[in-house]
Amino acid sequence: MKKPDVVRIAAAQGFWGDSLDAPRRQVEGGPVDYVMLDYLAEVTMSILQKQKERDPRMGYARDFVGAIESMLPAIAEKGVRVIANAGGVNPGACAAAIRQVLQTSAKGSALRIGVVTGDDLLPRLDELFAAGHTLANMESGEPLSSVRDRVLSANAYLGSTPIVEALHKGANIVITGRSTDTALTMAPLRFTYGWKDDDWDRLAAGIIAGHIIECGAQCSGGNCLYDWRSIPNLADVGYPIVEGRADGTFVVTKHEGTGGCVSVHSVTEQLLYEMGDPHSYITPDVIADFTTIQLEPDGPNRVRVHGIKGRPPTDSLKVSIAYRSGFKAVGTLVYSWPDALEKAQHADRILRERLERLGLSFDKVLTEFVGVNSTHGPLTPEAGYEAPEVQLRVGVRSESRSDVERFTREIAPLVLNGPPSVTGFAGGRPKVEEIVAYWPALIHKSVVRPAVEIV
Amino acid sequence: MRVQLVDLAHARSGDKGDTANVGIIAMRPEWYPLLAKELTRERVKAHFHNVITGDVQRYELPNLHALNFLLHGALDGGGTLSLKTDAQGKVFSTALLRMHLDVPDAEAKRLGLPGAP
Secondary structure: OOOOOOEEEEEEOOOOOOOOOOHHHHHHOOOEEEEEEEOOOOOOOHHHHHHHHHHOOOOOOOOOHHHHHHHHHHHHHHHEEEOOOOOOHHHHHHHHHHHOOOOOEEEHOOOOOEEEEEEEEEEHHHHHHOOOOOOOOOOOOOOOOHHHEEEEEEEEEEEHHHHHHHHOOOOOOEEOOEEOOHHHHHHHHHHHOOOOOOOHHHHHHHHHHHHOHHHHHHHHOOOOOOOOOOOOOOHHHHHOOEEEEEOOEHHHHHHHHEEEEOOOHHHEEEEEEOOOOOEEEOOOOOOOEHHHEEEEEEEOEEEEEEEEEEEEEOOOEEEEEEEEEEEEEEEEEEOOOOHHHHHHHHHHHHHHHHHHHOHHHHHOOEEEEEEEOOHHHHOOOOOOOOOOOEEEEEEEEEEEHHHHHHHHOOOOOHHHHHOOOEEOOOOOOOOOOEEEEEEEEEHHHHHHEEEEEEE | OOOEEOOOOOEEEEOOEEEEEEEEEEHHHHHHHHHHHHHOOHHHHOOOOOOOOOOEEEEEEEEHHHEEEEEEOOOOOOOOOOOOOOOOOOOOOHOOOOEEEEEHHHHHHOOOOOOOO
8 A cells, every 4th residue: 555645643632631622623624644632641540540449430531432422423434543542541441432432323333443451550560579570669769569558550651562553453543541642643653654663763753743742732832932922813722733754754733724823932842841851752662862853844834843863762661650648638718908918928827826736747738829929939029019919828738638637627717717808718628639649660661561452 | 231031032841750841942043052051050950949959950952942951859749749839840931931141231232132232
């Protein structure tokens, strides 16, 4: 089969909770070959794990079901293929839910779903410990055994290989668990052009294409600081599209007539988002070097990307582990002019004195004054005028749920028994939240066994 | 003359655990060398000395006319542990843009910096 000159990969979801309309708009707004949807942030897996504990049919990104419904005509009639890490900790259940949607039409029934598994290490933890894998915390060096009984989820980041395999097997929709965000974009490029698994420069280009579009509209005008007032029509912002070529060069663009902008500035901002060492962007497939990226304008709302170099990956995979780590709550009250800041500061002192008198134990009590210092802290200069209003925001963290619970009862009383002209408590008592903390670790690649199934 | 970084650069920040990254991008390519010279690791560490508890790492991306800084111990433990409004370090970018630079008048004029004599 002749390879196409250009393959178009559209990003339709930058995180779980992103715009519900984006998937439909991406398939209806112009030509696309693939749609990729990234649902998983570092802590999303643990939220999904909690849902699965309550109901074994849950544990995946439910939004994906609606996304498939809205894209079904394009998938069934135009041959658009979809790749998503929506499977979370339960890719099988996700596939079953998607199958139900597909069964609603004759053309849908014929579609194939590819399911990538093997990332979930939670059921294998004891086996891994016994074999000498400590899953030590990449930051502290502590072995995972020290929090074993509090672990909620443990997933290895899989690369592009199993997704490419699913595409080879004819999957119209590929559902993964914890795949790297970038693999969702790189896999269709690698599949289309048959890039070898040691074609480091092209693989790195695919990874960087993925990095640029994995946060959705954050590269096409959303959250863009450069000349932000000039960015048109964000209400109808166009989500990004990569036009990839066999040589590893690509163009970032968006559908004609949509809002936002794709410019060298908007793409550069996204390239630097969550950047570590730019020489070594490590993925399971390749190490990409961000200092080799060349960007140039290629007409309105088009940026051409080329020159990318890569090198062989390490022999480890990153493992994302989530564990229970105490409780927290945040309470707020709003104070008005006159003397708004002074009143909020006084209320904070009173609250802290009461917490101390109650003998509660907190690892941390943090006070911020929203409107004054909550974004830039001590770097904020004197305002030079009196604040018209200030929100007092106090957060506490503790191993003890009851101590955090008691804190939540101390906010509202300040309205009647603290400093005057206070409001903004209509939301009721702050809620106690269990903290699910993140534990990054590494594991040897040979230990993880990705599997692909067509269902 | 004294210029504020916000008039020379744009920026984006994000998080990895308890580390915030700040990418600083020159508004015009010809301003990048000035930023690379002035924004030393020590200077940025001093700027954030009351804000972060850990060290600062600095990387150059001349191809993008950009610098990347990693600010360790920036997020009160990071992500879900953090009690901060900005638990994910989203606005550390603009916090760095508050910095002021002293640039000789002649150089400011040569580079066409905003407000140059």
